[in-house]
Amino acid sequence: MQRIEIWDIYMINFGNRFILSVITFVIVLMVSAQDKKAQRQESKAYFKALNYVETDDYDKAIVAFKNIVSDSPAFVEAYLQLGLCYLNTNTGADSAIVVLQNGMGLLSANEQSQILGQDFFMALGKAYQVSLQPDSALLVYDELLSRLTEKDKGFKKEIELEMQNCENAKVFLANPIQLTITNLGEEVNSRYDDHSPLVNVYDDLLLFTSRRKGGKLPELVDGQYPEKVYYTERDTAAWEKAELLNVFFKNQEHESGLSLSADGNSLFIYRNDNEGKSIYVSYLENNEWTEPVKMPHPINSIASETHASISSDRSTLFFTSDREGGYGGIDIYMCKKDAYGRWGEARNLGPSVNTRFDEETSMIHPDGYTLYFASEGHNSMGRMDVFYTQMNADSTWSLPVNLGYPINTPDDDFFFLPTLDKSHAYYASARFNDNHGGSDIYRVEFDSAFEGELAVIEGQVSEDDLNKGSVRIMVTRMTDKRLIGDYRPDNNSGKYTMFLETGHEYAIEEMIETQKVGESMLNIESEMAYQTEKSVFSFEEIKMTPPLKRTIITLTLEEQNEAAVAAIEHEIQKIERAPYYTIQILALKRRPLFASLYLKGLDVDDIQVVKCKDGYSRYIYGAFPDYKAAKIRRNQILKLGKFEDSYVRRITEIDELRVE
Numbered sequence: 001m002q003r004i005e006i007w008d009i010y011m012i013n014f015g016n017r018f019i020l021s022v023i024t025f026v027i028v029l030m031v032s033a034q035d036k037k038a039q040r041q042e043s044k045a046y047f048k049a050l051n052y053v054e055t056d057d058y059d060k061a062i063v064a065f066k067n068i069v070s071d072s073p074a075f076v077e078a079y080l081q082l083g084l085c086y087l088n089t090n091t092g093a094d095s096a097i098v099v100l101q102n103g104m105g106l107l108s109a110n111e112q113s114q115i116l117g118q119d120f121f122m123a124l125g126k127a128y129q130v131s132l133q134p135d136s137a138l139l140v141y142d143e144l145l146s147r148l149t150e151k152d153k154g155f156k157k158e159i160e161l162e163m164q165n166c167e168n169a170k171v172f173l174a175n176p177i178q179l180t181i182t183n184l185g186e187e188v189n190s191r192y193d194d195h196s197p198l199v200n201v202y203d204d205l206l207l208f209t210s211r212r213k214g215g216k217l218p219e220l221v222d223g224q225y226p227e228k229v230y231y232t233e234r235d236t237a238a239w240e241k242a243e244l245l246n247v248f249f250k251n252q253e254h255e256s257g258l259s260l261s262a263d264g265n266s267l268f269i270y271r272n273d274n275e276g277k278s279i280y281v282s283y284l285e286n287n288e289w290t291e292p293v294k295m296p297h298p299i300n301s302i303a304s305e306t307h308a309s310i311s312s313d314r315s316t317l318f319f320t321s322d323r324e325g326g327y328g329g330i331d332i333y334m335c336k337k338d339a340y341g342r343w344g345e346a347r348n349l350g351p352s353v354n355t356r357f358d359e360e361t362s363m364i365h366p367d368g369y370t371l372y373f374a375s376e377g378h379n380s381m382g383r384m385d386v387f388y389t390q391m392n393a394d395s396t397w398s399l400p401v402n403l404g405y406p407i408n409t410p411d412d413d414f415f416f417l418p419t420l421d422k423s424h425a426y427y428a429s430a431r432f433n434d435n436h437g438g439s440d441i442y443r444v445e446f447d448s449a450f451e452g453e454l455a456v457i458e459g460q461v462s463e464d465d466l467n468k469g470s471v472r473i474m475v476t477r478m479t480d481k482r483l484i485g486d487y488r489p490d491n492n493s494g495k496y497t498m499f500l501e502t503g504h505e506y507a508i509e510e511m512i513e514t515q516k517v518g519e520s521m522l523n524i525e526s527e528m529a530y531q532t533e534k535s536v537f538s539f540e541e542i543k544m545t546p547p548l549k550r551t552i553i554t555l556t557l558e559e560q561n562e563a564a565v566a567a568i569e570h571e572i573q574k575i576e577r578a579p580y581y582t583i584q585i586l587a588l589k590r591r592p593l594f595a596s597l598y599l600k601g602l603d604v605d606d607i608q609v610v611k612c613k614d615g616y617s618r619y620i621y622g623a624f625p626d627y628k629a630a631k632i633r634r635n636q637i638l639k640l641g642k643f644e645d646s647y648v649r650r651i652t653e654i655d656e657l658r659v660e
Contacts, residue, residue, distance in 0.1 A: 045064065045071075046075075049065050053085065055221040056222045061085045062082065065078050065081050069082060076103055076107065077116070078103075079100065079103025080116070083097075083100040083120075084123055086127075087123070090438075093127050093130040093131035097127045097128065104121075113147040121147075122144065122159075126162075129162070129169065130382075130410050132409070134167070135166075137166050141159050165410065166382075169381040169410055172404045175404070175405075177404045179445055179446050180445040181427070181443070187241050188206070188208070189440040189441055190210060191436055191438065192224050192437060193210065193224060194210045194428065194440055195415050195441070196209040196257050197417050197426035197427070198260040199419060201262055201366070204233060205232075205233055208231075208257065208441055210242075211226070212230075215244060217251050218252050226251065226252055226253060226254050227254040229248075229257040230242045231245045246289050248271075248292050249271060253272070257269060258270050259308060259310070261314065262311075262312035263314075263497045266283055266310060267282045268280070268309065270307065276302070277306055278294055279294070279308045280294050281293055285492065298335065299317060299335055304321065304322050305320065308362075309364050310364070311368055312364075312367075313487035313496075314487065314488040314496075315486040315488055316364070316486075317335045317336075318364050319346075320360055320362055321346075326354060327354040328356030329357050330359055332362045333348055334346070337488065339470065339513045340469075340470050340513055349397055350397065352389070352396065352398070352400075353371075355378065357376035358384070359374070359377070360375070360384065361374045363417060363418075365418060367454055368485060369391040370390050371389050371397070372418060373389075373400075374387070374413065374414045375387055378400050382409075382410030383411060383412045384413055384414055386402075387400035413429070415427060420454060422446070424446060425443075426443060426444070427442045429442060455499075457500060459473065459495070459496050459498065460489070460495045471488070471489050471511070472511040472513075473485070473486075473489065473498070473508065473509070473510055474487075474508070476509075478505045479504050484506075505521060505523045506521070506524065507519070507521055508522055580626065580652075581624040581625075581626065581648055582621065582623055583621045583647070584649055584654075585607075585637075586619050586646070587612075587618045588616060588617055602640075606621055610654055611659045612658060618657070620654060621633075621637070623651065624648075634648055
């Protein structure tokens with residue numbers, strides 16, 4: 001992702017006014033009585049410095065403009081450009097303030113009200129904003145407003161917006177978010193720009209984009225190298241040395257990692273190809289990343305598409321585009337797959353999310369309804385801030401929430417990736433003192449109250465089902481009967497990963513295109529929540545049963561009488577607390593994920609889970625005074641059709657195995 005530079009903003013804001021000031025300066029040089037040779041040298045040095053700016057090489061531009069100011073202390077325009085260059089460095093805002101104030105001091109009161117003076121005021125206000133001095137910035141903007149006329153209505157609106165950003169900044173600075181920000185260190189970061197962190201669900205694989213020197217990559221005019229994707233793995237608490245993931249396109253081309261699917265098998269990539277800015281995707285197959293494939297229409301278009309992330313069920317893509325019909329600038333869109341796996345029409349997220357400014361870096365959380373993005377609009381502190389919004393039950397979106405300071409600042413804040421449990425995130429920034437050069441990748445630790453919201457469940461459909469058509473796993477939350485997942489298994493392995501909120505029961509339906517072929521119920525208990533260690537559960541133990549089939553138990557009169565007698569005796573033994581026999585339903589090395597589902601049909605009050613010394617957990621059912629009563633009940637249980645391995649045994653045997 002290319003950073004929006006302050007130089008670019010001024011060219012946009014002032015348009016021909018800035019160009020006019022340069023032309024005026026050249027004319028003055030031509031008619032000046034100064035030595036013509038000195039004039040030519042000064043002019044040549046000035047435009048050489050501007051060329052450095054054009055190539056984003058601000059370090060060289062700063063040196064060049066400083067030399068001009070030193071040799072020609074009255075050269076006012078050089079002060080302005082030097083200040084703007086400082087604003088484009090990581091920690092140059094304070095230097096920009098000093099330089100801009102010195103330059104303004106060379107202007108008369110009348111000149112300060114002219115175009116060049118207004119440019120100085122605007123740049124100085126920006127410098128105060130970036131240096132976290134909103135009150136000082138407001139004073140500068142107030143002074144600038146007092147110097148404008150009715151002809152400057154558009155410029156006034158721009159200044160008023162910056163003043164509102166200053167007011168927003170004052171609120172966020174007074175109420176900072178409690179967090180810890182840690183640099184990932186030299187194994188990950190370099191002296192070049194490192195950004196766009198992407199992590200897998202286990203938080204032990206990190207992919208990111210870097211402009212570091214590597215392989216046969218050519219050095220570019222700004223002193224950095226083409227963007228490429230790097231990766232590192234974490235061994236216990238430390239990240240290993242980052243390595244180049246792959247060179248998907250030509251060495252001299254930029255290729256930036258946009259997002260990683262929740263299952264870690266799909267990597268979305270940004271590329272500026274022959275048709276413009278486009279989104280590609282590469283798949284992990286046999287531990288190798290495939291040749292990137294360009295996403296189809298209507299995701300890519302003749303406009304610019306700059307970012308994308310896919311929902312955890314792989315059915316919805318959120319992407320950014322400046323195509324016609326939006327609300328202004330770059331907007332966020334969503335596109336869903338139909339029953340046959342084809343992408344449907346792109347839909348704008350609407351005015352609650354998109355503004356007349358740019359919205360970027362949309363990241364959908366694995367929970368399926370929380371979307372993180374960057375925006376210049378809403379209640380921004382200035383330029384791009386990171387926000388989140390949540391999808392409502394009717395598919396509308398809530399008003400975005402600013403993540404606050406210090407995640408956001410009056411500078412550009414783009415790359416923010418929350419992890420599964422939301423207790424921490426990964427973030428790229430260039431403004432901290434411990435950075436290794438350029439932007440670095442940081443780990444952000446939030447309050448632990450965020451932890452423990454989702455359970456991670458892995459499942460797999462059969463190869464036969466994959467061959468029959470497009471397979472979908474439809475997940476409905478029974479609490480509110482809301483469809484919260486339309487999972488698309490991997491076309492090769494049939495695997496899928498679900499991210500379900502704890503404390504709810506879910507109906508799971510397997511569909512092949514529009515036909516239902518299996519169904520099941522899942523109860524996601526609170527203790528199944530994903531924690532910082534790996535806790536991903538398998539869905540393989542509980543098989544989906546064919547739909548619309550009911551198991552009916554028919555008992556003879558004699559069996560009913562026997563059951564009644566057994567029930568009475570069972571109640572008696574519960575009162576006397578002297579049971580001798582029980583029915584062992586199953587014994588497992590680890591607790592089955594969906595025990596309540598597997599044991600459906602039995603009285604849950606009569607089921608006990610006994611942890612045993614041999615490492616097994618035994619599920620026992622009921623307590624009976626004699627062998628016969630237990631056997632009658634077991635025969636009834638067998639008719640449920642799924643407890644063939646159950647058998648009657650003495651409770652004393654279980655007690656001997658029980659872990660105290």
